[in-house]
Amino acid sequence: MAHSHIQQADELLDKQFDVLDHGFVRLVDYMGSDAAIVQAARVSYGEGTKKVSEDRALIRYLMRNRHTSPFEMVEFKFHVRLPIFVARQWIRHRTANVNEYSGRYSVMKGEFYIPDDQDIRRQSDVNKQGRSDKEVPEATRRRLVDYLSRSQKEAYDRYNEFIEAGLARELARISLPLSLYTEWYWKIDLHNLLHFLRLRLDSHAQLEIRRYAEVMADIVRTVCPIAYEAFEDYSLKALGFSGPELAALKDALVDLKIDKESLVSRGLSSREAGELLDKLEKIRRS
Numbered sequence: 001m002a003h004s005h006i007q008q009a010d011e012l013l014d015k016q017f018d019v020l021d022h023g024f025v026r027l028v029d030y031m032g033s034d035a036a037i038v039q040a041a042r043v044s045y046g047e048g049t050k051k052v053s054e055d056r057a058l059i060r061y062l063m064r065n066r067h068t069s070p071f072e073m074v075e076f077k078f079h080v081r082l083p084i085f086v087a088r089q090w091i092r093h094r095t096a097n098v099n100e101y102s103g104r105y106s107v108m109k110g111e112f113y114i115p116d117d118q119d120i121r122r123q124s125d126v127n128k129q130g131r132s133d134k135e136v137p138e139a140t141r142r143r144l145v146d147y148l149s150r151s152q153k154e155a156y157d158r159y160n161e162f163i164e165a166g167l168a169r170e171l172a173r174i175s176l177p178l179s180l181y182t183e184w185y186w187k188i189d190l191h192n193l194l195h196f197l198r199l200r201l202d203s204h205a206q207l208e209i210r211r212y213a214e215v216m217a218d219i220v221r222t223v224c225p226i227a228y229e230a231f232e233d234y235s236l237k238a239l240g241f242s243g244p245e246l247a248a249l250k251d252a253l254v255d256l257k258i259d260k261e262s263l264v265s266r267g268l269s270s271r272e273a274g275e276l277l278d279k280l281e282k283i284r285r286s
């Protein structure tokens with residue numbers, strides 16, 4: 001199979017997708033697409049030996065059953081500009097290759113993140129790590145933005161002052177705030193990128209990193225639409241149940257009348273319908 005070119009994906013290359021106030025995501029390069037997943041899964045078959053509908057069914061089967069290695073055959077390289085506090089969360093994803101802008105070699109640009117007025121919200125009572133939808137009084141929002149602008153400017157002015165005085169860049173930078181933007185090249189395979197997206201598209205992830213994940217999800221959907229659809233169906237929108245939850249559901253399932261035809265009429269493939277009936281039977285017998 002020749003090097004894959006997806007026309008819509010090629011059109012995205014080098015386009016800058018703005019995120020937050022000064023950030024962006026740019027798809028620098030990609031290798032492979034849905035076809036590469038199918039090719040890897042079928043190893044010995046060439047392209048074109050199967051119909052598109054069968055390729056789709058194969059990709060969905062692989063995703064459903066967590067046969068992950070074929071998804072590692074597709075690679076994405078992004079150029080991202082992001083605030084340092086977002087980068088600190090992002091870098092925890094260890095399966096990527098990263099090259100970051102160096103504040104030791106180069107002078108940091110004076111770009112800092114200030115949250116949008118509508119994103120300044122109260123601490124959530126339910127999610128200890130996150131914010132709620134509840135509004136903060138306008139005066140507090142204004143004070144925050146004012147404080148951020150002034151302290152960022154002060155920190156950057158002092159930074160420049162010490163740079164101009166000949167201080168080593170690696171020292172002059174150490175009191176710059178986490179709201180400062182950095183940049184990196186980030187390369188990752190599709191399997192690990194989907195893992196990143198599952199965690200960072202989730203409502204528990206910080207809103208700022210979620211904004212990046214949303215842009216990247218659209219890019220992945222363009223490069224490998226079938227794999228992304230399968231990811232949405234079997235991972236992003238899917239739910240797992242714990243042992244105790246299944247035990248609690250067991251009684252409720254005894255009277256549930258559901259047959260294969262009705263499941264197929266609701267959009268499941270015949271195979272998926274069979275798999276769901278098997279799962280329900282397993283719960284009943286547990």
Ligand SMILES: Cc1cc2nc3c(=O)[nH]c(=O)nc-3n(C[C@H](O)[C@H](O)[C@H](O)COP(=O)(O)OP(=O)(O)OC[C@H]3O[C@@H](n4cnc5c(N)ncnc54)[C@H](O)[C@@H]3O)c2cc1C
Nearest residue numbers: 089092093094095096129192195196199200202204205206
């Ligand atoms: C909503 C949210 C809140 C979070 N809060 C916190 C927090 O409060 N404090 C904090 O410290 N972190 C926090 N994290 C980070 C989190 O604990 C993970 O470090 C991060 O999500 C990366 O996940 P990962 O390790 O699965 O991903 P990756 O590093 O991309 O790894 C992918 C998978 O590869 C495997 N893997 C990779 N490296 C190794 C290894 N060395 N050994 C074994 N297996 C490996 C694992 O199976 C792993 O799941 C948070 C993450 C999220 C999404």
